[in-house]
Amino acid sequence: MKRPRGRPSQGKGVSRELILDAALALLEEAGEKSLTMRALAARLGVTPMSLYHHLEDRAELLSELSGRVYTEVLSDSDGPSDHRRQIREILVRYHDLVGKHPQLTLAIFAEPKAFAGMSRRITDRLTELLSAITTEHVLWRDILVDHSHGSGLALAAAFAEPERAQSIRDYYQQALDGLLGRLE
Amino acid sequence: MKRPRGRPSQGKGVSRELILDAALALLEEAGEKSLTMRALAARLGVTPMSLYHHLEDRAELLSELSGRVYTEVLSDSDGPSDHRRQIREILVRYHDLVGKHPQLTLAIFAEPKAFAGMSRRITDRLTELLSAITTEHVLWRDILVDHSHGSGLALAAAFAEPERAQSIRDYYQQALDGLLGRLE
DNA sequence: ACCTGAACACCGTTCAAGT
């Protein structure tokens, strides 16, 4: 069934939300090159041109998906925790999102604009947290963020090899804990 | 002038070398999306189809360029130096190559196959060197490689902002020295 | 307001034909 069941019966209309949902699904199923405006429209049972009533162009699709997925990095944590723990939570959450959306992440990495947006989301909050526990907060922020991006890149590129991906996850947390332990 | 001067006068032929040179130049000038088989052929004064006598397809172009550029990472260093210094040389050379070829690097990062190839080039030699100076060589290899990839990603994405790129370079070396100092 | 058909200006790649 191409269309969700709970929609008004004969309505052919698509919403921005529906388009973005379908785009993310298509992207992760088939890769960035397969996410074409035409394939996306076909999946929604609509003409390619109708998408342009809801989106500027294809570039907006990726930057919007990037925003949608990666705002989650800063979602509130469960309980109160110290700074070091909060830093860890943000970075692990980021790393997990990369693992959950490898194709989106690879697409973002190749697009400097989308990359900058996603990166800032992590960086800003981290700088704040690090300022409270070290004077070298810029240096440590760069070390932690760069290391996370690099491991994320390896993780995303390993999307087709689950056991390799798992080992990347394990080593990431181990390395992260090692770095955080030295942060003092 | 579209054609190098030193070639046989009326020969229209292109070689694999000429194609790769032109492809790299076009890629860095105009970005990955602009590196089309048709534009590349036009730059060489030849029909698009003639390229297929020298290359399998467009994918081979990128993976071949990746190989060509990033073998340089392992080029022999000037004099004899200790292990720590050799590690530093490899990583800095890698980082510099990223800065010199940002568009190629962004394209490689988005292509898991090309990324794996480039990554192995750095990783293998590093593992060897690290084994000689620490028992936790796998952990440290991941930390160093991931950090370099992450900073490289930021550097490549900043190709349009030279002063930001320079600051990324500075912080990378600072962080790298910090990490190498703690390696023991 | 939203959807459509037709069109424009592109792609990568294949094939059969030329030299």
Next chain:
DNA sequence: ACCTGAACACCGTTCAAGT
């Protein structure tokens, strides 16, 4: 062996027209 013209199966996007 290498280059070509023509063609195929695609792209993103625009425009004028329909409801």
